[in-house]
Amino acid sequence: MSSHRYLPSTEQDQQAMMETIGIDSLEELFADVPEEVRFQETLNVPKALKETALIKEMQRLAEKNTNVKDVPSFLGAGVYEHYIPSVVNHMLLRSEFFTAYTPYQPEISQGELQGIFEFQTMIAELTGMDLANSSMYDGPTALAEAAMMSCGVTKKKQILVSEAVHPEAVEVLRTNAKGQNLEVTVIEATDGQTSLDALKNSYSDETACVIVQYPNFFGQIEDLEEIEKIAHSKKAHFIVSSNPLSLGMLQPPGEFGADVVVGDAQPFGIPTQLGGPHCGYFAVTKKLMRKVPGRLVGETVDEDGRRGFVLTLQAREQHIRRDKATSNICSNQALNALAASVAMSAIGKYGLQEMASQNMQKALYTKKRLQEAGFELVHDGPFFNEFVINLPKPCEQVNESLFDKGIIGGLDLGRFYEGRDHHMLIAVTELRTKEEIEALVEGLEGLK
Numbered sequence: 001m002s003s004h005r006y007l008p009s010t011e012q013d014q015q016a017m018m019e020t021i022g023i024d025s026l027e028e029l030f031a032d033v034p035e036e037v038r039f040q041e042t043l044n045v046p047k048a049l050k051e052t053a054l055i056k057e058m059q060r061l062a063e064k065n066t067n068v069k070d071v072p073s074f075l076g077a078g079v080y081e082h083y084i085p086s087v088v089n090h091m092l093l094r095s096e097f098f099t100a101y102t103p104y105q106p107e108i109s110q111g112e113l114q115g116i117f118e119f120q121t122m123i124a125e126l127t128g129m130d131l132a133n134s135s136m137y138d139g140p141t142a143l144a145e146a147a148m149m150s151c152g153v154t155k156k157k158q159i160l161v162s163e164a165v166h167p168e169a170v171e172v173l174r175t176n177a178k179g180q181n182l183e184v185t186v187i188e189a190t191d192g193q194t195s196l197d198a199l200k201n202s203y204s205d206e207t208a209c210v211i212v213q214y215p216n217f218f219g220q221i222e223d224l225e226e227i228e229k230i231a232h233s234k235k236a237h238f239i240v241s242s243n244p245l246s247l248g249m250l251q252p253p254g255e256f257g258a259d260v261v262v263g264d265a266q267p268f269g270i271p272t273q274l275g276g277p278h279c280g281y282f283a284v285t286k287k288l289m290r291k292v293p294g295r296l297v298g299e300t301v302d303e304d305g306r307r308g309f310v311l312t313l314q315a316r317e318q319h320i321r322r323d324k325a326t327s328n329i330c331s332n333q334a335l336n337a338l339a340a341s342v343a344m345s346a347i348g349k350y351g352l353q354e355m356a357s358q359n360m361q362k363a364l365y366t367k368k369r370l371q372e373a374g375f376e377l378v379h380d381g382p383f384f385n386e387f388v389i390n391l392p393k394p395c396e397q398v399n400e401s402l403f404d405k406g407i408i409g410g411l412d413l414g415r416f417y418e419g420r421d422h423h424m425l426i427a428v429t430e431l432r433t434k435e436e437i438e439a440l441v442e443g444l445e446g447l448k
């Protein structure tokens with residue numbers, strides 16, 4: 001059996017290439033690199049394994065990870081374990097969809113283009129916006145791009161972002177803003193929600209946009225109606241980052257006057273897998289459609305009047321006049337956007353409402369049981385499928401004990417906020433059973 005599954009080139013191929021470019025050895029390729037900076041030793045890596053041995057070794061390493069299929073997980077905070085219809089993987093492997101991520105040639109990419117078009121349509125309907133793009137890398141990237149777009153359109157430099165927005169998304173925002181010399185001001189949250197007074201005090205003539213999350217990082221439902229009034233008082237953009245599944249129950253941000261709605265489509269058909277890949281979405285009003293980063297797929301007809309799909313309304317600066325571009329992203333997550341499209345189609349309108357309802361009902365039941373067991377809720381406001389409880393011991397220690405009992409606990413908020421190491425953010429999705437919820441309550445009770 002061969003030691004390698006794939007053979008990019010044989011020794012004969014290498015010899016022929018060296019003869020073509022006029023060298024006698026591979027070392028001559030590095031002739032311009034000074035001897036003193038070259039690595040002269042042998043790399044400290046294990047000897048290459050044959051394919052069968054390598055697969056066994058990789059399997060052994062993979063089995064060290066705990067799989068959410070084996071133990072119940074109450075960990076959320078942006079990545080959620082949800083029902084994925086079996087049809088999703090079947091569709092992803094069909095040849096008309098399993099194509100290059102960049103469908104430049106519509107005549108051979110109609111399957112992929114239609115999949116993206118359907119994704120855009122469903123995201124626009126869910127968010128209550130006029131249109132959506134063909135996807136972004138992930139939710140935090142989409143949020144940062146929304147802020148950069150707002151600054152480019154309004155020609156203003158200040159970005160106001162709520163403390164109740166996911167801290168990692170805020171860090172991505174800061175990184176993007178630094179390169180364009182933009183000011184990021186974090187608005188404090190009181191009792192788990194954006195402080196309206198703090199927002200008013202920080203708002204100025206230089207404010208380009210106001211960014212909130214709905215439901216927010218603590219699981220709370222923000223008062224979008226009041227925040228919108230402040231955001232639009234001096235014509236700044238109102239940007240809302242939203243869990244799309246929650247919009248199966250909650251009033252969509254578009255109905256509150258949002259200019260941009262962003263988020264991550266991970267709840268639809270994309271498994272929890274070591275942090276990615278994900279699929280960000282980006283929806284806007286018609287007024288902003290020519291400023292949208294990334295790609296847009298439009299519906300058209302060919303010369304025979306048959307329905308077809310093409311890339312459309314591209315901002316040329318993203319490809320050519322890069323110095324004037326408001327975004328450096330001209331790509332999309334086509335395969336994951338397709339997964340989300342198939343999942344949303346398979347679940348359907350009423351199925352999505354039922355799925356969202358189960359998330360809320362099971363979270364409410366878990367909250368009730370934990371309160372009965374003597375645990376205190378940190379925030380009192382309405383929530384979707386996540387809430388924060390106060391623990392008698394550090395969350396890190398509690399999670400280790402829960403893990404020993406075969407349960408993945410919630411998020412330790414002490415990772416992101418000073419003085420909150422006793423606060424646990426618990427996520428409850430439709431996949432959690434009554435028995436699993438009771439096991440969580442029992443496991444936490446035993447740690448008092």
